[in-house]
Amino acid sequence: MTIFEYENDIVILDMGLQFPEENMPGIDYIIPNIKYLEGKEKNVKGVIFSHGHLDHIGAAPILLKKLGYPPVIGLPLTIEMIKHRVEDYSRNDLKLLKVLQVKSLKDKIKLGKFTAGFFQVEHSIMDSVGTTLETPLGTIIHAGDWTMEREEDGSTHVKYTQLKDVKRPSVLMLESLGAIKQGRHATHKELYDNLISIIQKAKGRVIIATFGSQVERVKWVITAAGELGKRVALDGYSMKKNIELASKLGYIKPDKKTMIDIHKSEDYPDDKVVIVCTGAQGEENAALNRIVSGQHRTIKLKKTDTVIFSSSVIPGNERTIQRIKDNIYRQADHVIHGDLMDVHVSGHATRQDIIDMIDQTKPDYYMPVYANHFFLKEAKWLAEEQGFNSNKIFVPDNGSVFELSSKGLTLRKEKVPTEYVFVDGLGVSDSQHVVLRDRQVLAEEGMIVVITTVDSHTGQLVQNPDIISRGFVFLKDNKQLIEDVRKKVKKMVVESDPKTWADTDQIRNDIRDKIGQFIFSKTEKRPMVLPVVIRV
């Protein structure tokens, strides 16, 4: 999410979500921190959405609501996907959503002192768009997520030279995930031919796993299967919904005969069935994992199936994907993924694309964005190699604030708050670090519950303390340790001044601290200690 501000006008670009890392158990996703906008909600003149991927629209239902539903701006598929998410999040809010649909890339939209313009970009979902934001001081050019589709001879379909004519100075903000990608991506024709040949050769079913939002890719599969007279079944809630939205808008026109319900796929011969499903990243609840682990209602893997992974591995998911691949290789004899054949074209630019984009738009300032720091630095170095003035390249961090003034573009000292805002079953919160820490302790060290029952009049122990543990040590093998803990608690209670028992909190804290230390000295583990004092 990027915020642009001019006097009392604010324009926002994208409201994405981030998926949790491995050390964030129980967290569903992370959304942008909008503390900076508190008290400025009325200034927000509009939110532009570059395209419908979750890392660009995923936080929209929550953040739009928090901001009092400022107008949303985007192309049709993006808007449909946002509407669907808002409706999913709180059904009655759909009527509060104000939409300014971009009808043509020539549209200009006035948003306070900003004038928004648009330009075509290529990406792995329809209706991706680049944005220009003109202000009295200069123009921002932001490509959103983009790539340059090329033919075998390297020629491209889209030119960006018109962007050198924007009001100067211009700042090019460029997604740089491809900053270390050499060479060119496979052409769409190469990819399509590969798909056709795999689907044609398959003697059994073809199962293709990808992202729910890779609408473009799914469209090709549907077309390829249709051409070969095979049927296509979709599985995965997000995928079915996205394809339904894209079909409604006429972006996909599947032959009625081609599409079948996943639960009817058994009615057709195996070599006539293509299944497109979610879960290429090994996501636990996605369709592919259910199929592979035998938990799918209708689809069980067969030796004759051909399984295709059609998406690149998101960093951090490697191990999960390797595990699911092992599982597939045990059950099916044909597995295809990017390492073996081009069955996937990245939606992100390569080094050459970045060079060409800078060359065609000739910006005054260049700011690589939307990727890990190391990609951004690589993009900076790449531009420098091409002769771009290094004083005019800025590498932002999350929360960085830049100012464009008559003096040019400068990095300001302050940063805006960017602490993670977590979303989980409990709701939305930026104070869930405590909950998260508890979950980490429970996951890594387990817990031990110490129950002491005391007479409320005398402060005497009524019975032996009870010790219960989960995920810490196996009780049967550690009888001595548990007995020692029990003795220690007993001693603490016996030795304590009965008067202090008026303060149950105090004794609970004592037990937590001392038993915690004792266990650490014996085991070098720090399980969560939960003292319970019962008065009878």
Ligand SMILES: [Zn+2]
């Ligand atoms: Zn994207």
